[in-house]
Amino acid sequence: MTSSxxxxxxxxxxxxxxxxxxALGLPVYGRRRVAGLRREEVAMLTGVSVDYYVRLEQGREVSPSPQVLDSLGEVLRLDHEGRQHLYRLAGLSPRPEPPAPVEEADASLVELMLSWTGSPALLFGRAFDVLATNPLGEALFGGFAFSRNLTRATFLDPAARTFYPDWHRVAENTVAGLRLADGLTxxxxxxxxVVDELRVKSPDFVxxxxxxxxxxxxxTVKRFQHPEVGYLELDVHAFEVRGATGQELVVYHARPGSASAEALSLLGSIAATRALG
Structure with missing residues (x-):
């Protein structure tokens, strides 16, 4: 007899x-009768038997453990509110959300970034918060006057659409990177x-x-229209930071002898003069 x-x-x-x-990295073979995940797939990823998971969906299993609920929350990509709701539906008190670890830049990595005097370098956290820069990176982005979160600046700063001649491509790549980070954590x-704020304030982001x-x-190439030195076309090199999950080091490079290299050199001189005075 099947329960309600x-x-x-x-x-x-x-x-x-x-x-x-x-979305979960599972292989797909042939035609599927369901648009979403199969029960068997959820059970496998959660680490429970198919029979147990079927009983959960059919209402025949009413006492899942916190460990099972945590695993289901991961597999089903639930945010904090969704996990709390899952706990309540299972008749358990929601678990308190652990404090997010503070994202910090490793001192030796910052020292390395500072040694790259001819290339702008930025260190990003999961939501594209700028955790560290070198002076040329700071100058390239105008001291991040609007926000030290590049996702917010891309969508909420009116100057961004001039600063990035390819604004739509930049914005799409930023959102895709944020979506990837959201899936990983x-x-x-x-x-x-950041997502909640932009869903309210930016229809383009939505x-x-x-x-x-x-x-x-x-x-691999990014174009800028800088208010002080004009047009720049820079190669982009992005690296995951080992030992700091979710952090990414991005280095911009102008090809030697190019007009962009001259503009970047001028920007470095302006930044150095400003720092002295």
């Missing part, structure tokens, strides 16, 4: 239907904070976020 669906089962089924196997407080593109940096 429970609120917990309805919630699990609804979340399962909204996820695709591709579901419910991360800083990412949720449209791009809802495309669900998730990928790392793909722009």
């Amino acid at each position: 669906p429970s609120p917990l089962g309805d919630f699990l089924r609804g979340r399962r239907d909204r996820l695709t196997p591709e 579901p419910g991360h407080p800083r990412i949720r904070e 449209a791009m976020w809802d495309q669900h593109d998730a990928r790392g940096k793909r722009l």
Whole structure:
């Protein structure tokens, strides 16, 4: 005899239907009868038997452990509020959210960045907060006068659409990178904070976020229209920081002898003069 669906089962089924196997890195073979994940796939990723998961969705299992709920939250890509709701549906008190670890720049990495006097270098956190720069990187981005979070600046600073001649491409890549980070660390407080703000303040962000593109940096060349030195076309090199999950080091480089190299040199001189006086 099949039990009536429970609120917990309805919630699990609804979340399962909204996820695709591709979003979780699962292989897809042939035609699928369901648009979302299969029960078997959720069970496998959660680490429970298929029979147990079926009982959860059908309302025949009413006492899942906190460990199972935590695993389901990861697999179903639930944010903080979604995990709290999952706990309540299971009849358990929501777990307090652990404080997010403070993202800091490693001192030796900053020292290395400072040694690159001819190339702008920036260190980003998960939500594209600028954790460290060298002087040329600081000058390239105008001291981050609007915000030291480049996601916010890209969508909320009116000057960004002039600063980036390819603003739409830059914005799409920024959102895709943020979506990738959100998938790797579901419910991360800083990412949720930035996403929640931009969903309210930027229709462009909402449209791009809802495309669900998730990928790392793909722009190998980035164009800038700098208010002090004019047009710059710079090669982009992005590196994951070992030992600091979620951090990314981005270095910009002008090809020797190019007009952009001359403009970057001028920008360095302006920044050095400003620092002295």
